[in-house]
Amino acid sequence: MLDNPSLAPVAALRTLLTEKRFMVLTGAGISTPSGIPDYRDSDGVRRGKAPMMFTEFLTLPDSRRRYWARAMLGWPRIRKAQPNPAHFSLAAMQRAGHIAGLITQNVDTLHDQAGSHDVIELHGSLHRVLCLDCGERFDRAAIQLLMEADNHYLLGVDAVQAPDGDTLLDAAFEANFQIPNCPRCDGERLKPDVVFFGENVAAPTAAKAMASVEQADGLLVIGSSLMAYSAFRLCKAINAQGKPLVAINFGKTRADELLDLKIEISCDVLLPELAASLLST
Secondary structure (H helix, E strand, O other), X not given: OOOOHHHHHHHHHHHHHHHOOEEEEEOHHHOHHXXXXXXXXXXXXXXXXXXXXXXXXXXXXHHHHHHHHHHHHHHHHHHHOOOOHHHHXXXXXXXXXXXXXXXXXXXXXXXXXXXXXXXXXXXXXXXXEEEOOOOOEEEHHHHHHHHHHHOHXXXXXXXXXXXXXXXXXXXXXXXOOOOOOOOOOOOOOEEEEXXXXXXXXXXXXXXXXXXXXXXXXXXXXXXXXXXXXXXHHHHHHHHHOOOOEEEEOOOOOOOHHHOOEEEOOOHHHHHHHHHHHHHOO
């Protein structure tokens, strides 16, 4: 594929990755081939209803009940999701030194499962649960068992999968849901260890991501519209340093005016070809 003259941008990217050490920033588009829905269409417009805001989750018990009822049904599909060729290709490129490292907006841990190391999880991980009362963290699978034991009536209910482990569940199923309490302090404010909309990225994580970008020779964005400022600010930083900014993404991104190169090819098709070409040299 890389020898096709019509794919000059791909050849240009290959040259850049041969000569420079890029950080990679990934978004939901890299995980859609693994069966995990994304948030936005090709114009960057959000699909479906507005997500739950952090203040709503924090202050309203009914909102937490709604969240966990839907998440109980959505988690098994996240847990079963497998890395696709794009994830494995990036892991191989990292091992070979063709990329400096990975930052991801995704909360599915598929990069880790594919073998990437030291992944910066900009928005956390659905595989962990945080108690907002005592600060303890738990494995998500353990909290799932508690919910299933207390909410047998939801077992077997089929709900449409939504982004980040959410589902589209009829409100009638939510009223009797028993919210899990913290196994350590019995607190009622368990939260997935992810950054909600309206919540800030943890300062150490944001600083680590920015430092990694400042130390890299360029930034490659894969499968992200960059509408979240936590990701867009990294693009602004690399651009301000005069370093190359490249995107592999279908449709509009928030950083289109900053991009040096944009490639609209499915990442699970392009990245294996790119990795094979780089690893053969």
